Each structure stands twice: as structure tokens, then as C-alpha cells.
Amino acid sequence: MPASPAVATAGSAAAGQGSRRRAGRPVGGVLDKAGITEAALRLIEKKGYDGLTMAALARSLNVAPSALYNHVKSKRDVLLLLEDHLASLVDVSAFGAGPWEDAVRTWAWSYRDVFSQHTPLIPVIAVLPVTDAPQTLAMYETVSGGFRDAGFPEERIVSSIVALESFIFGSAYDVTAPADIFDPGTMAEATPSFTGAVRSLAEQGHERPADVAFSLGLEALISGLGGLRG
Amino acid sequence: MPASPAVATAGSAAAGQGSRRRAGRPVGGVLDKAGITEAALRLIEKKGYDGLTMAALARSLNVAPSALYNHVKSKRDVLLLLEDHLASLVDVSAFGAGPWEDAVRTWAWSYRDVFSQHTPLIPVIAVLPVTDAPQTLAMYETVSGGFRDAGFPEERIVSSIVALESFIFGSAYDVTAPADIFDPGTMAEATPSFTGAVRSLAEQGHERPADVAFSLGLEALISGLGGLRG
DNA sequence: ACCACTAAATGAATGTCATTCATTTATAAG
DNA sequence: CTTATAAATGAATGACATTCATTTAGTGGT
CATH class of the missing domain: 1.10.357.10 (Tetracycline Repressor, domain 2)
Incomplete structure (x- = not known):
């Protein structure tokens, strides 16, 4: 049951974390750049930049670390998203x-x-x-x-x-x-x-x-x- | 024969790399802060800051990585030595x-x-x-x-x-x-x-x-x- | 000469990361 | 209903810095 928790946790992530799908868009998964940025910001507020690891970021989104890489090329990409925000x-x-x-x-x-x-x-x-x-x-x-x-x-x-x-x-x-x-x-x-x-x-x-x-x-x-x- | 190579390589390090003991000083080993700084600088010139790893730094001094920690508390210490230089x-x-x-x-x-x-x-x-x-x-x-x-x-x-x-x-x-x-x-x-x-x-x-x-x-x-x- | 004492080196862990990959799942489109 | 595809999984990988028990080699005192 590898990916089956995805759906179960997807709802809680969207509800509990505030990352939401844009209505009317073709959406496959739980994550998107806006949600990642939001979560990263929250993580930094709470734990500082030392606490901003790909693992911690993924956990705050109720997702496996590797899932992030479907949306960002690297951690640097996350920092870029933050910068632009x-x-x-x-x-x-x-x-x-x-x-x-x-x-x-x-x-x-x-x-x-x-x-x-x-x-x-x-x-x-x-x-x-x-x-x-x-x-x-x-x-x-x-x-x-x-x-x-x-x-x-x-x-x-x-x-x-x-x-x-x-x-x-x-x-x-x-x-x-x-x-x-x-x-x-x-x-x-x-x-x-x-x-x-x-x-x-x-x-x-x-x-x-x-x-x-x-x-x-x-x-x-x-x-x-x-x-x-x- | 764990530490026996130390002496053998010590000579070559001092000769080949330019790290030298200060004459008349009580000296136990091959390394000192000046030598580490020098080696780090050379390493950066050659490989950039990405190439400045504790392992690479140790290797350039013909020494085991752990040996560096007898002279600096952390990699940050190495950066501080560099800065001051x-x-x-x-x-x-x-x-x-x-x-x-x-x-x-x-x-x-x-x-x-x-x-x-x-x-x-x-x-x-x-x-x-x-x-x-x-x-x-x-x-x-x-x-x-x-x-x-x-x-x-x-x-x-x-x-x-x-x-x-x-x-x-x-x-x-x-x-x-x-x-x-x-x-x-x-x-x-x-x-x-x-x-x-x-x-x-x-x-x-x-x-x-x-x-x-x-x-x-x-x-x-x-x-x-x-x-x-x- | 001998004997501690101590600074300094060793190499084998450890733990924390980011990142990759084969596989699986779920959704959307035809 | 089938199929294509985006997106998630979890189990590696590989680079790191850092720690530690152990060993070594000089130095100073006797």
C-alpha cells in the first residue's frame, strides 16, 4: 500500500496546512509551488533556516521527501521560491x-x-x-x-x-x-x-x-x- | 601500524606543501593553524569553495580528516581562519x-x-x-x-x-x-x-x-x- | 637511559543531509 | 473501459562534518 496514504493524508494536508489546489486546474497531487513556499515559510518561522530541510519540509506537508522533487528541481529552487515570495x-x-x-x-x-x-x-x-x-x-x-x-x-x-x-x-x-x-x-x-x-x-x-x-x-x-x- | 605513516608523510607534507613548523616551538605534529589556513587557501584557489571539504583539506595536508579537529573546532573555524587571513x-x-x-x-x-x-x-x-x-x-x-x-x-x-x-x-x-x-x-x-x-x-x-x-x-x-x- | 605524560594522528564509525530511481497509484482524457 | 500521465512512495546513494577509542612519538623529569 505504498501510495495509498497519499489520498488519506492529502485531505488533512490541504485542510490543516492551507495548501490548496487551484480550482478548475488539472491537478494530480497534493503539492504545488505555492503550497511548498507557504510550508517552507512556516517552517522557517518555527525552526529557522537550520530546520529547513527537504525532509522536514516534506513532513510538514505530509508527504515523502522525494515527492517534493516532482515540483522543484532542488533545495535551491525552494530558496528561490522563498526569495520571490x-x-x-x-x-x-x-x-x-x-x-x-x-x-x-x-x-x-x-x-x-x-x-x-x-x-x-x-x-x-x-x-x-x-x-x-x-x-x-x-x-x-x-x-x-x-x-x-x-x-x-x-x-x-x-x-x-x-x-x-x-x-x-x-x-x-x-x-x-x-x-x-x-x-x-x-x-x-x-x-x-x-x-x-x-x-x-x-x-x-x-x-x-x-x-x-x-x-x-x-x-x-x-x-x-x-x-x-x- | 595506524599512526606510523604519520611521520613518513609528515616530511613530504612539509616539503611538498609548504606547511612548516615554527622553529624553537614545542611541536608535536605536522599541523598548525597557519598551515591549515595556507592549505585551505590553496584548495580554494584550485577548486573553489565547493572543493573545500574537511576531507579534501586533510588530504592536501597528507593527514587524516580527524587530525584537523585537534587544531580547529569545526569547519566554521577554518572559515574564520581564512577570514582573518x-x-x-x-x-x-x-x-x-x-x-x-x-x-x-x-x-x-x-x-x-x-x-x-x-x-x-x-x-x-x-x-x-x-x-x-x-x-x-x-x-x-x-x-x-x-x-x-x-x-x-x-x-x-x-x-x-x-x-x-x-x-x-x-x-x-x-x-x-x-x-x-x-x-x-x-x-x-x-x-x-x-x-x-x-x-x-x-x-x-x-x-x-x-x-x-x-x-x-x-x-x-x-x-x-x-x-x-x- | 628509563618512564610517564601529553599533544597529535589514525581509521573506523555515526548521523544528517540532499538527491535519485524503480515502482505504484490515482486521475483525466479519449 | 482503457490508457496515458502526473505525482507519490520508500528504499537506496553518496557527500558531508564530526566523534571516538586507540596508537604513536616526542618531551621533561629522575
Whole structure:
């Protein structure tokens, strides 16, 4: 009775997990990309990226691990699905609804916040051709439209976005860094300038030091890049 | 004759590979952290990070995989050794030898170039307490000294460096991205602004598009952050 | 010279993964 | 009712990092 449990568990999976078939579509099985993405997201929320294994993902869908491979080519594919889903969560609404500076600010903070919870995706995004990521492409379209409307010369738009994105990805890592990451430890006396600078920042008592650095860099980029407009 | 080959192969490893004992030190075995770092670096040059396995690393040192664990706690430790070594390759010489802007430029380009060849280390660095990384700490000391001498208020130095570093790490990924990463593919008609911007950049015929974005962002950061000086 | 002591190496497990494959099942179409 | 096909099964496979009991070879003290 190898595959007979499939049907039995299929119902419970769809009901209990929220993965559903699209009505009117020719559907053979329980799984689809949307369901896999949803389940992966839930798994990550609960167990973190260490808990995201193909086996665990399959189990959360009441399915055998090998079944996943009928829908994704590899685990990397799952990460790509996640990335594209997250791109749809980034707030681009301010483009076209106010000054360019404000739109970039809103977008950048939102982008950083979303991916700071998903830093293991960053190495994947960096090499991901946007062709395979419709939501990501949609984000780029809105953002580049905003840049164009703000008066950016067309040939500088992509480079400007890439520069901002690079800063955003790097900053996403900062958010997850331990608070004591800059503690010089036993080398404190050997590094007076750095130690002093670290102490001085600590004395400011910021709740989220990463936010200070992000704000500083972002404002610099906004005003620097803003100067490129014609 | 379990460990008897150790001596026989020890000689050939030291001779053939370049890992050597420090003279006058109490030394029991063939391996030490410097030798492991060197071997790992060579392995990465030859086979890339996919080829950097504990087994391959051990083999390149003519040693059993388990022997490595007498010197490093885990593979992550090996990556940390690598990171700290690479930090020593970053060019900080311009600090104290010219205007702050030029020093930052030299440092940032060098930093990006070094780590663009080692992007798999970036997720590790991001969470690495500097305590364990003397070379990295030395870099920070030089850089923060440069910022202080340039007139930066002490409490802004670390945040400014972090902002630059975030941009640098993100940009290091860009260098490795495939050339066609922004090809909109079949969605081209649906994304006119973005497609136009990509085409327009492509028509410029830059050899290394990543360099354009990096230059753009870096100059923006330099002039923006430079304004913080008292 | 002899005798521990200890750092360092060995090779044989272990356990966790992603991934593959032959086989089976269930659904949809003719 | 038959047949084709998408999708699931579970039992391998193979790559890994990591652990452990055991063995080895120097070093320092006597």
C-alpha cells in the first residue's frame, strides 16, 4: 500500500496546512509551488533556516521527501521560491506617491527588514537571474519607474538600484549580528582608536545600533545618488 | 601500524606543501593553524569553495580528516581562519597618508576585491565577533584611527564604518553575479521601465557593470559620510 | 637511559543531509 | 473501459562534518 496514504493524508494536508489546489486546474497531487513556499515559510518561522530541510519540509506537508522533487528541481529552487515570495512583501507603494527621497527610504527600510529575517537567502539572491523571479521583477519595475520619473538618466538607474541593494543586503546581515560583535576583548589596549569608538557608540545607548548605521548609510546614498538626476 | 605513516608523510607534507613548523616551538605534529589556513587557501584557489571539504583539506595536508579537529573546532573555524587571513590582505595603507576620501576609496576597493573572491565567507564575517580575529581587528584599528584623525566625532565612527562595510559586502556579491542577471526574459514587455534601464546600461558597454555600481555608491557614501566630520 | 605524560594522528564509525530511481497509484482524457 | 500521465512512495546513494577509542612519538623529569 505504498501510495495509498497519499489520498488519506492529502485531505488533512490541504485542510490543516492551507495548501490548496487551484480550482478548475488539472491537478494530480497534493503539492504545488505555492503550497511548498507557504510550508517552507512556516517552517522557517518555527525552526529557522537550520530546520529547513527537504525532509522536514516534506513532513510538514505530509508527504515523502522525494515527492517534493516532482515540483522543484532542488533545495535551491525552494530558496528561490522563498526569495520571490519575500520580494512581494517589500513595500514599494511610496514610489509614485511622493518625493523620490521618501520613496527610496520607505522601500530600502522595508527591503532590509524583510531580508534581515532571511539572510541565508542573500547569497542566493545575489546570483539569481531575475527571469525566474516574477515578483522580484515586479519590484524592480516599480522601483526603476520611480527612478525614471524622478529624473534619473536611464543608463544610471540600474547601477543606482544595485548600489542601494548592495547596501541593503549587507545591512540585513548587521541586524542579525550579536550585540558584542565589536568587543575587542583582550586586544583592547592594542586598539585604542577602535576601542574608543566602540565604547563611545555604546555610551549612546541606541537600542538597535544596526539601525543607526543603516540610517547613516542610506541617507548618504540617497543624497549622493539623488545628485545624479538630470 | 595506524599512526606510523604519520611521520613518513609528515616530511613530504612539509616539503611538498609548504606547511612548516615554527622553529624553537614545542611541536608535536605536522599541523598548525597557519598551515591549515595556507592549505585551505590553496584548495580554494584550485577548486573553489565547493572543493573545500574537511576531507579534501586533510588530504592536501597528507593527514587524516580527524587530525584537523585537534587544531580547529569545526569547519566554521577554518572559515574564520581564512577570514582573518584575508583581512590582512586589505589595503589600509592610505590611511594617514593622504586625504580621508582617498584613503576610504583605496580601502573600500581593496576590501571589496579581496572578498569578492571569497563571498562564501561573508555570512560568516557578518556574525564574527572581532575578538577572535586579530588581523581583522588590526584593520579596524587603522581605519577608525583614520576616521578619528579626519575629524569624525567618536560616536559616529563605528556606524560609518559599518555602513561602508555593509555596502562593501553586498557589492562583493555583485562582482560574482552572472552578466545576464537582469535579463527580464519573457517578462520584458511587462516591465518597460526596468527593461529600458537594463538595455540602456548594457548599451554603455561597460566591461564590469559591478564596478560602475560600486563606484557610484561608494562616492555617494564618501561624500555623504564625509559631511559628518566636525 | 628509563618512564610517564601529553599533544597529535589514525581509521573506523555515526548521523544528517540532499538527491535519485524503480515502482505504484490515482486521475483525466479519449 | 482503457490508457496515458502526473505525482507519490520508500528504499537506496553518496557527500558531508564530526566523534571516538586507540596508537604513536616526542618531551621533561629522575
